[in-house]
Amino acid sequence: MPPSAPRPPAGARTGARAGNSRLRRAVRENLVAYLFLAAGVLCFALFSWYPIVRGVLLGFQQVTFAEPARWVGLDNFRRLFEDPLFLTAWQNTGHFTLLALVFGFAAPFATAVVLNELRHGRPYLRMTVYLPVMLPPIVTMLLWRWFYDPGPGLFNSALEVFHLPAQQWLESENLAMVSLVLVSTWANMGTTTLIYLAALGGIPGELYEAAELDGASIRQRLWHVTIPQMRFILMITLLLQVIGTMQVFVEPFVLTGGGPDDATVTVLLLLYRYAFVYNDFGLASAMSTLLFVVLGLFSVVYLRLTRSKG
Amino acid sequence: MDGMPGISRRQVLGSATAVALALALTACGGSAPSSSGVDKNGVVTVVVNGMPAKTQPVDRKNFEEDVKAFEKSHPKIRIDAREGQMDPKTFAAKLAGGQLEDVYYVYFTDPAGLIERRQAADISKYVGDVPYFKDIDPALMKVFKDADGKTYGLPTGNYSLGLLYNRALFTKAGLDPDKPPATWEEVRTAAKRISALGDGTVGYADYSKNNQGGWHLTSWIYSMGGDVASKQDGKWKAAFDSDAGRKALQALHDMRWTDKSMGTRQLLEIADVQKMMGAGKLGMYMAGPDNIPTIVKQFEREYEEYGLAALPGNATLGGGDGFMFNPKASPEKIRAGLQWVQWKYLRSPEREAVDSKRAKADGVPIGLPQPRLFAGGTQAKIDEIRAEYANTPVGNYRPFVERNAQVETKVEPPNAQQLYTVLDGVMQSVLTKEDADIDALLAEAAKKADVILAPVK
Numbered sequence: 129m130p131p132s133a134p135r136p137p138a139g140a141r142t143g144a145r146a147g148n149s150r151l152r153r154a155v156r157e158n159l160v161a162y163l164f165l166a167a168g169v170l171c172f173a174l175f176s177w178y179p180i181v182r183g184v185l186l187g188f189q190q191v192t193f194a195e196p197a198r199w200v201g202l203d204n205f206r207r208l209f210e211d212p213l214f215l216t217a218w219q220n221t222g223h224f225t226l227l228a229l230v231f232g233f234a235a236p237f238a239t240a241v242v243l244n245e246l247r248h249g250r251p252y253l254r255m256t257v258y259l260p261v262m263l264p265p266i267v268t269m270l271l272w273r274w275f276y277d278p279g280p281g282l283f284n285s286a287l288e289v290f291h292l293p294a295q296q297w298l299e300s301e302n303l304a305m306v307s308l309v310l311v312s313t314w315a316n317m318g319t320t321t322l323i324y325l326a327a328l329g330g331i332p333g334e335l336y337e338a339a340e341l342d343g344a345s346i347r348q349r350l351w352h353v354t355i356p357q358m359r360f361i362l363m364i365t366l367l368l369q370v371i372g373t374m375q376v377f378v379e380p381f382v383l384t385g386g387g388p389d390d391a392t393v394t395v396l397l398l399l400y401r402y403a404f405v406y407n408d409f410g411l412a413s414a415m416s417t418l419l420f421v422v423l424g425l426f427s428v429v430y431l432r433l434t435r436s437k438g
Numbered sequence: 439m440d441g442m443p444g445i446s447r448r449q450v451l452g453s454a455t456a457v458a459l460a461l462a463l464t465a466c467g468g469s470a471p472s473s474s475g476v477d478k479n480g481v482v483t484v485v486v487n488g489m490p491a492k493t494q495p496v497d498r499k500n501f502e503e504d505v506k507a508f509e510k511s512h513p514k515i516r517i518d519a520r521e522g523q524m525d526p527k528t529f530a531a532k533l534a535g536g537q538l539e540d541v542y543y544v545y546f547t548d549p550a551g552l553i554e555r556r557q558a559a560d561i562s563k564y565v566g567d568v569p570y571f572k573d574i575d576p577a578l579m580k581v582f583k584d585a586d587g588k589t590y591g592l593p594t595g596n597y598s599l600g601l602l603y604n605r606a607l608f609t610k611a612g613l614d615p616d617k618p619p620a621t622w623e624e625v626r627t628a629a630k631r632i633s634a635l636g637d638g639t640v641g642y643a644d645y646s647k648n649n650q651g652g653w654h655l656t657s658w659i660y661s662m663g664g665d666v667a668s669k670q671d672g673k674w675k676a677a678f679d680s681d682a683g684r685k686a687l688q689a690l691h692d693m694r695w696t697d698k699s700m701g702t703r704q705l706l707e708i709a710d711v712q713k714m715m716g717a718g719k720l721g722m723y724m725a726g727p728d729n730i731p732t733i734v735k736q737f738e739r740e741y742e743e744y745g746l747a748a749l750p751g752n753a754t755l756g757g758g759d760g761f762m763f764n765p766k767a768s769p770e771k772i773r774a775g776l777q778w779v780q781w782k783y784l785r786s787p788e789r790e791a792v793d794s795k796r797a798k799a800d801g802v803p804i805g806l807p808q809p810r811l812f813a814g815g816t817q818a819k820i821d822e823i824r825a826e827y828a829n830t831p832v833g834n835y836r837p838f839v840e841r842n843a844q845v846e847t848k849v850e851p852p853n854a855q856q857l858y859t860v861l862d863g864v865m866q867s868v869l870t871k872e873d874a875d876i877d878a879l880l881a882e883a884a885k886k887a888d889v890i891l892a893p894v895k
Binding site for chain 2: 191192193194195210211212213277278279280294296298299300301384385386387388389390401403404405406407409
């Protein structure tokens, strides 16, 4: 709308006719913009919102796809809570997320700080760190499966060199989850490292110079300059990581199948079983609705943080 | 944009969203039922799956030849064949979207659930016309029937689990490959001797991942004289917290931890174990006869290298595959589809002769002890023809054939996949924890299984 367009008088808001003509005029003047907007909205509606709405509805239905869906109220949710694996899956997912934060949050930050300090070979090392992200997930999993092999695997062969006892990386209840987190961290840390590197590059050099003049050590510079300057980006990656790691699936699906003794059954793995092994789409949808709600809460926090910064 | 009142913009956006959603809902809101599939000349087109992929050129060529031959002998039927078999990941989506084939492939674990969810057509009134229908083994037909005796599909393959073994490793370990173990005690001894060969050789391997551990543990329990689920006072209950369950797990535990004859790597599934067998690093594993051609083909081995014995004990687990029909398929399509399934898979003795001759020329294995789909005289005739054209070392399978008749073949329990998930955990514990408490594991698993079995009628 051109800046010269007159503002309609306040009283006109109550008149339906005036309102209609104003709407018509507004639409006419911005027709092209609305057409572009409509295409986007239609795409979102078809491929994002409709499946989400349908997914939530399925959670309250018994679906066979051969005949019309039957409404069952909260029955699917009741059955979910009765499943002895339901709680295990949430606990395991929480366990994975916590461990992923310990490894996955610290490792890329430390790598980025080290890379940032290097004077030579930085582009080469940056690429090396990013390389695993470019590998297809299944290749990563098969590679790590060989690393973890309790027989001739890489890790146990390495331990043998130092006369250390071989470990049951994926077969031990205590180690399996940690092993999965390591794979996930290795496979995904490249992206976060690059984000941190970019953020580190954005910290004004004068701050470090001033700190150095004041006689600050490397540790003090990190603590008093780097971390405060990166606080916002650290917070955002933390939230994104929580949202991402709570949806862990490929690692347990390929490497452990949820074992040993259900120690690595995650929410998404259980959801997959409901849908594609037991063919119970109502139950699977109820589970995904719950996950959606939990992740939604984290997303709200994320949006609030980004908005307040904006 | 100050000049534009916010409320109008929101209205426009709101209407656009509503229209988009309404469009989306109408577009995706369901599928029209399929038509009768009969054209004006009275030719009915049936969509079937099970066509081999292009990566299997011989099987593909034979399949296409069969389609042509069938259409020639049945001029009123046209076969529209699709690649692939039963894929649980796409099945429901295909059914919902009206894309499911009229005739679709299933494993024996599927029919009960598909019948219960009404995802298969009742074909009872059509099967009477199927040639040789009455000769099909009644035990296999039972898989495709509901409690009222209505029929929903036809079996086209079957197996029972035995012991597949590497004859060369048997010889190397000083064991007689023509006298494979017939008791679990003998299995244990043989496994110990094979693993003593060293160099990463494993005596006996078993699955424990992706429900396959539960599947095999069920067979272990059957072989020890037990059951996995049983009906008590009209209700299904877990039955594996028993002596048979304990014996099965103790045997696995002892082979894994006392004898160390099961290798160190666990959480295996079928592909891992077949790879070990194909690499010549595995002595024995529990398998049906159909595993032999898979290993020979995939790892470029020779049929002579493998032998097959019946499973020790009193009983074994049996399964198989077959075809069911789209619940939305018209009667014409069902009739035509039944003729195709019978002609192509439930071979009459006449067809068996044609098939065996061609298969022998193509190097396709003939002479494996299963499938045996018919009962009585019809199967005897088919066996005779197969023996005539056999191109596999049938002598290697004699230990299976001779003793298998005494071993009862039992079907999978109800809600098999869910139960297998629970039993996977038990199998994993025993194979990964030396101090696994078998009694506690069985009791805990039985509690979970009771919940799974409670809704079964």
